[in-house]
Amino acid sequence: MTVSPTLDRRFREAAAAAGLLDVAYDLTDSPIGTLLVATTDRGLCRISFDPQPDREAEWLAEAFGVKVLRAAKPVDAARRQLEEYFAGKRTRFELPVDLRRSAPFSREILKRLARVPHGETTTYGALARAAGRPQAARAVGTVMNRNPIPIVLPCHRVVGTNGSLVGYAGGLDRKELLLKLEGALDNTLL
Amino acid sequence: MALVVPPFESFYEEHRDAVLAELRRVLGRDRAEDAYQETFLRALRGYAKLRHTENLRAWVLTIARRVAVDQLRRREASPPDPQPATDARPAYAELGELADDLPRKERTAVVLRYGYDLSYAAIGAALGSSEDAARQAASSGIRRLRHRLGGAATKVGAALPPQPMTKRRMQ
Numbered sequence: 048m049t050v051s052p053t054l055d056r057r058f059r060e061a062a063a064a065a066g067l068l069d070v071a072y073d074l075t076d077s078p079i080g081t082l083l084v085a086t087t088d089r090g091l092c093r094i095s096f097d098p099q100p101d102r103e104a105e106w107l108a109e110a111f112g113v114k115v116l117r118a119a120k121p122v123d124a125a126r127r128q129l130e131e132y133f134a135g136k137r138t139r140f141e142l143p144v145d146l147r148r149s150a151p152f153s154r155e156i157l158k159r160l161a162r163v164p165h166g167e168t169t170t171y172g173a174l175a176r177a178a179g180r181p182q183a184a185r186a187v188g189t190v191m192n193r194n195p196i197p198i199v200l201p202c203h204r205v206v207g208t209n210g211s212l213v214g215y216a217g218g219l220d221r222k223e224l225l226l227k228l229e230g231a232l233d234n235t236l237l
Numbered sequence: 238m239a240l241v242v243p244p245f246e247s248f249y250e251e252h253r254d255a256v257l258a259e260l261r262r263v264l265g266r267d268r269a270e271d272a273y274q275e276t277f278l279r280a281l282r283g284y285a286k287l288r289h290t291e292n293l294r295a296w297v298l299t300i301a302r303r304v305a306v307d308q309l310r311r312r313e314a315s316p317p318d319p320q321p322a323t324d325a326r327p328a329y330a331e332l333g334e335l336a337d338d339l340p341r342k343e344r345t346a347v348v349l350r351y352g353y354d355l356s357y358a359a360i361g362a363a364l365g366s367s368e369d370a371a372r373q374a375a376s377s378g379i380r381r382l383r384h385r386l387g388g389a390a391t392k393v394g395a396a397l398p399p400q401p402m403t404k405r406r407m408q
Contacts (some may be wrong), residue, residue, distance in 0.1 A: 049254055049257075050253045050254060050257050050273070054257075054270055054273060054274075055253070057274060058273065058274045058277050058278075061274055061278060062277070062278060062281055065278060067278065067281045067282060068245075068281075069285075100246075101247065104244035104246045104247060105243075105244060107244065108243070108244035108245075112285065113241075113242050113243070113244055113245060113284060113285055114245045114281060114284055114285060115244040115245055115246050116245050116246050116249065116281075117246055
C-alpha cells in the first residue's frame with residue numbers, strides 16, 4: 048500500500064500552512080544542477096549543491112529543529128527569484144535570510160558579502176578590511192567556504208587579490224559559470 | 238545522553254505507508270485520506286516533545302487509531318442520512334443512541350460491529366486492543382443492551398445477533 052502523490056502533497060502543504068515546521072525544503076532545478084533550498088519561518092536558511100537530501104535533513108534538524116519536511120510552497124519565493132536570476136532577469140535577491148546558526152563573525156562577514164553587487168567582484172582581504180579585521184582574509188575564506196546560502200549570499204563574487212577564482216564550495220566550474228552569467232568574469236584572470 | 242529523533246521527513250517517509258494501510262483497514266479507502274493527514278499533523282505537533290526514539294512505528298499507529306476512532310465518533314454524531322431510503326443500515330443511528338450509556342470500550346465495539354459491520358480485527362485496531370478483546374467488549378455490550386431493553390420491540394433488534402431476537406419476536 049503506497050501513499051498517492053496527491054495525498055502526500057496535501058499533507059505536506061497542510062503541515063506547512065499550519066506553521067508546524069521548523070524547516071521546509073525542496074529541490075529545484077537550475078543551470079548549475081539540482082539545488083536544495085530550505086527555509087524557516089525567519090527566512091532562507093540553506094541552499095546546497097549536489098544535495099543528498101537525507102544528510103541535509105539531518106543537518107537542518109540539528110541546526111533548526113527536528114520538524115523538517117519537504118514542502119514546495121514555503122520555498123516558492125526563493126525558487127522564483129532563483130529562476131529569475133538564472134534567466135538574467137534579476138540582479139538582487141529580496142529574501143530574508145536566517146543566519147541564527149552562524150557565529151557572530153561569520154554573520155558580520157556574510158552581511159557585508161550580501162552587499163557586493165551583481166556583476167562585480169571583491170576580494171577576501173577587502174571583506175576582512177571592511178569588517179575591521181584586516182588580518183582575517185583567511186578566516187573570511189573559511190566563512191565563504193561554509194556559506195550556508197550560496198548564490199543568494201554571493202560568495203562566488205569573492206576572488207583572490209590577483210583576480211584568480213581561488214575556490215568555491217560548489218566547485219570552481221560553478222563559480223565561473225555564475226560570474227559569467229553576471230558578466231563579471233572580464234575583470235578576472237583565469 | 239541526548240535523545241535525538243530523526244528529522245520528521247525520515248520518520249514520515251518510513252511510516253506513511255503503514256499508517257495509510259492501518260487507516261484503510263479501520264475506516265475504508267475514502268475516509269482514510271482525511272485521517273491520514275490528521276494523523277501526521279498530530280504526530281508533527283507532538284514530535285519535538287518525544288522523549289523516546291524507539292518504536293516510533295507503534296507511536297504513530299497509536300495516533301492513527303485514535304484519529305480513526307475520533308472520526309467514527311464524529312460520524313455517529315453527524316445528522317442522519319437525508320435519504321434514509323437508500324441507507325443500508327437504518328438502525329445504526331438509533332443503535333448509537335441506545336449504546337450511549339455503555340462503558341466506552343463496549344459502546345465503541347458495539348457500534349463498530351453492529352452499526353458499521355467492521356471486523357473484530359479492525360475494531361481491535363481502532364480500540365488499540367486485540368481482536369479477542371474487541372469481540373469480548375462487543376458481546377458484553379450487547380448483553381448489557383439486551384438486559385436494558387428487555388423485550389421492547391425496537392428497530393435495533395434487527396442489528397442485534399439473531400438468537401435472542403427470535404425469542405423476542407415470538408413474545
